[in-house]
Amino acid sequence: MNARPFSLPLPASLERVLRRTPALRQSYLVGGCVRDALLGLPVKDYDVEVFGVDYETLQRALAPYGRTDLVGRSFGVVKLTLPDGVHDFSIPRRDRKTGPGHRGFTTTFDPGIAPAEAAARRDFTLNALMYDPREGCLLDYYGGQADLEARVLRHTSDAFGEDPLRVLRGMQLAGRFGLTAAPETVALCRAIREDFAELPADRVRGEWWKWAALSTQPSRGLQFLAATDWSSHFPELHALMGVPQDDEWHPEGDVFTHTCHCCDAMARLPAWQGADEESRVVLMLATLAHDFGKAQTTRAEEREGRWRIVSPGHEEAGGPLAERFLGRVGVPVAVRERVVPLVTNHLAHLQMLSPRGVRRLARRLEPETIERLCLVIEADQGGRPPRPGGPTPELEALRALAAQLELEKAAPQPILKGRHLLELGYAPGRAMGALLEEAFEAQIEGQFSDLEGALKWLKGKGPSG
Numbered sequence: 001m002n003a004r005p006f007s008l009p010l011p012a013s014l015e016r017v018l019r020r021t022p023a024l025r026q027s028y029l030v031g032g033c034v035r036d037a038l039l040g041l042p043v044k045d046y047d048v049e050v051f052g053v054d055y056e057t058l059q060r061a062l063a064p065y066g067r068t069d070l071v072g073r074s075f076g077v078v079k080l081t082l083p084d085g086v087h088d089f090s091i092p093r094r095d096r097k098t099g100p101g102h103r104g105f106t107t108t109f110d111p112g113i114a115p116a117e118a119a120a121r122r123d124f125t126l127n128a129l130m131y132d133p134r135e136g137c138l139l140d141y142y143g144g145q146a147d148l149e150a151r152v153l154r155h156t157s158d159a160f161g162e163d164p165l166r167v168l169r170g171m172q173l174a175g176r177f178g179l180t181a182a183p184e185t186v187a188l189c190r191a192i193r194e195d196f197a198e199l200p201a202d203r204v205r206g207e208w209w210k211w212a213a214l215s216t217q218p219s220r221g222l223q224f225l226a227a228t229d230w231s232s233h234f235p236e237l238h239a240l241m242g243v244p245q246d247d248e249w250h251p252e253g254d255v256f257t258h259t260c261h262c263c264d265a266m267a268r269l270p271a272w273q274g275a276d277e278e279s280r281v282v283l284m285l286a287t288l289a290h291d292f293g294k295a296q297t298t299r300a301e302e303r304e305g306r307w308r309i310v311s312p313g314h315e316e317a318g319g320p321l322a323e324r325f326l327g328r329v330g331v332p333v334a335v336r337e338r339v340v341p342l343v344t345n346h347l348a349h350l351q352m353l354s355p356r357g358v359r360r361l362a363r364r365l366e367p368e369t370i371e372r373l374c375l376v377i378e379a380d381q382g383g384r385p386p387r388p389g390g391p392t393p394e395l396e397a398l399r400a401l402a403a404q405l406e407l408e409k410a411a412p413q414p415i416l417k418g419r420h421l422l423e424l425g426y427a428p429g430r431a432m433g434a435l436l437e438e439a440f441e442a443q444i445e446g447q448f449s450d451l452e453g454a455l456k457w458l459k460g461k462g463p464s465g
Helices: 012-020 032-038 055-065 115-120 144-150 158-162 165-177 183-191 193-198 201-214 218-228 255-268 277-289 314-328 333-344 355-365 370-381 393-404 418-423 430-444 451-459
Strands: 002-005 027-030 047-050 067-072 077-082 085-090 093-097 105-109 130-132 137-140 299-303 306-310
Touching: 012 055, 012 077, 027 032, 032 130, 032 144, 055 067, 055 077, 137 144, 158 183, 165 183, 165 201, 165 218, 183 193, 183 218, 201 218, 201 277, 218 255, 218 277, 255 277, 255 370, 277 314, 277 333, 277 370, 314 333, 333 355, 333 370, 355 370, 355 393, 355 430, 370 393, 418 430, 418 451, 430 451
Parallel strands: 047 085
Antiparallel strands: 002 137, 027 047, 027 130, 067 077, 077 085, 093 105, 130 137, 299 306
16 A cells, blocks of 8 residues: 555544544545545545444444434435535445346445455545545555556456446546546446446436536547447447548548547636536537537538538537437436537528527527527637637627627517507407517517517507407
């Protein structure tokens, strides 16, 4: 074991509990909090593993300090609420594979398990690190610190293969921390590829969600899927591999390579980094799916005296493919409804721009916005190295016109409403509804832009019904 001095700053109330409680004399900070501290990242969750005591003794020892919730009894976890947050305290366990599926395990708890044995059951070496808060040192049984410094994703032990979800966890960890998998880990993931069918949809969704929300180099996660052949479980993504592109416009290579670059470009945009979590997920998934349609539409075609690779209509073709992929990975319907219109409209900036066209675009994008569509377009443009990235004149023109029309953040709303018609003596019913639809269409066409203009337009329609 490699043990070296290390300081992991702890919340004051948690540190008091660890230092003053005799039952916690063999307790260690574990998992993500140690990893993130070594990387210099903010630590949000502090998980503590306690050795040498049983579950009931652990609960009694923690009870004087705050509320204890025994929600994790089947996992040996006690949640302790302190003034500085809620912290998980767990006792070491042994898991034995007894059947198929992510939950096909028999779990037994053993206070006598040694820290090295407990660390061996963790998925990757960078998550098997422990911190001793009493001695102020890092416990590294499996070379996790060296792997972390080298940005290597390596499984901790052969127990990794008992839980196929760990492969998808590897995908999101690779994207979050810019990791490349060790060859032996790639081989093991390939060996359990068929176990994907065991995974419940909610667990698959959770790993894709983390990839989309938290990645700093999302391409590393996609490349991990490709290397392990787990990309074959996501055929809309897998189909992009080897699909050619015109080298004048896409010198970077095939569509999969382009998609990887685009996702990285999205992760670099300050607007993506500053967005709320769900919007980051929407934007990253839209970027991932934006060229799904190229697998169906790409062909060679003679244009201007030379053969070129073209993909006409790929944006429209990509909508159903994006919907299918998002359903396969369990993305909620509300998120799908935001992603798909971004996919099907990602070439809108190349059309002839006009106020009418921008108003219609804003409507097609609902519940998404032109502002976020422009981020997807910018990421697309940033995914063609060595061609320079950055907004093109066409994209800037779309942004400017949308801002001028005050449509960058929302679609146009009807100016003429039912209450206006009722005040003018129109009778409620289907005829009124049809008239309101006609009025909104006239508004989109630019025939009026305020209520005064709407009433003039209405007056031209004749007397009320």
